[in-house]
Amino acid sequence: MNKFKQFLATLVIIFISFNLYAGASDDVNTSSDDFETSTFEDEIYDPLEGINRAVFGFNNVADKVILEPAAKGYKKLPSPIQSGIGNFINNLKLPLVALNQLLQGQGKNAAESTGRFFVNSTVGIFGLIDVADDFGLEQKEEDFGQTLATWGVGDGFYIVLPLFGPSNVRDTTGMMLTMMTDPVNSYASRQGEGWAIPLRTAANAVDQRSKIIDQVNALRDNSVDYYAAVRSSYYQNRKAAIMNTDDDILTPLPLISIEFE
């Protein structure tokens, strides 16, 4: 009898819980002010907008004339070569990634990045093959901009840097710190091989650009204001990188209503 009661109780619970959630999922009410409470578009402080737009225009031309064609040419290389170049460039970043992870108190990640660097530099033939991934040592990105943000430094205003693109005061400072402290660049300079530094920067730009050809073109071809679209994308992307959390949780969730459909 007891078992029968338990069975009935379980059935009732299942029934109630399904209906509860089914009811809730249909209850998509429109908040009358869901379109006026948000301040997403006002969060970006851009007092130099006029100058930024001019630099952005220049960068856009440079991208169309130099970077995009180079990235498209790079995409035509056999994929193992592309992967090899990408892996090699990423491997050179790892000492600074590990340092920044350490500065942000991410000891485990720093150890993993250090392990990645040693495994890929040796077994992976100077970083050309990403064997560390197979050992569970995942690629993670951290830079000085992210470290400064973790330490509580605010964004500052938005800046578009010539050739380097969208940034802000904090991330520009971070970028300069990277340039000054990068051990690979320092080594190249000391060896009298300074030419390798701009070559590395250019190769990195082409490699990164080749991965987002369609996305950039879609944004450029379909934006009523391409500048504002890039600015917003930059901030969202950086916010996600700084928080190191799931994109689902991080990005503000608009209360989209469905009453017109």
Added chain:
Amino acid sequence: MQILRTISFAIILLLPFNAYSDEAKNWLKTEIDKIIYAYQNNDLPNENRFLMIEQTINNNFAGSGIAKFVAGKSWNGASKDTKLEYIKLFKRHLALNIASMMQGYSNQNYELKNSDYDEKNNVSMIDMEIYSDTGSILVTWRVKKSKNRYFVIDLLVADISLVVTKRSEFNSMLKTVDYNLEKFNAKLIAQNDLSYSKIIN
């Protein structure tokens, strides 16, 4: 025994969330495959391909709700006709954006991975990984259930929300027309015409 009952109770309560996530995932896969089919069919003229995609997007995105959200504060002051015109234009704009993103599609494989149900906001979040020879890209779909069916309410590519980006972009342009939606519609028509010509040529 008490622990077992508590666990069973917790599992029973959580079951509907998983059921919703999986249901949303299956629905999404069917709709994505419709779009991909349009790109796999090389005999399809570009105009027809776009029409297929536009239809799929109009049927499955919460286009009107997104349009309203993206319009921001310009929405309140606009007339009913202007709002309806804007919604129509926005839906086309959304379809053009997604069709444009898909233009580089060349039979890449994709996999719908994690799906989570956000109980508070009544939204399923479904991760999709698109693979290429040199890596992969993560796309997150935000799906909301209403009246026994699902609607896509946002799309995130590499942590960047399409809806948030559009709102920021539109706001920047709306500022230049004093948040007058009617004047903005004229700009949106021009942009849609330009985008459409690029898609079909």
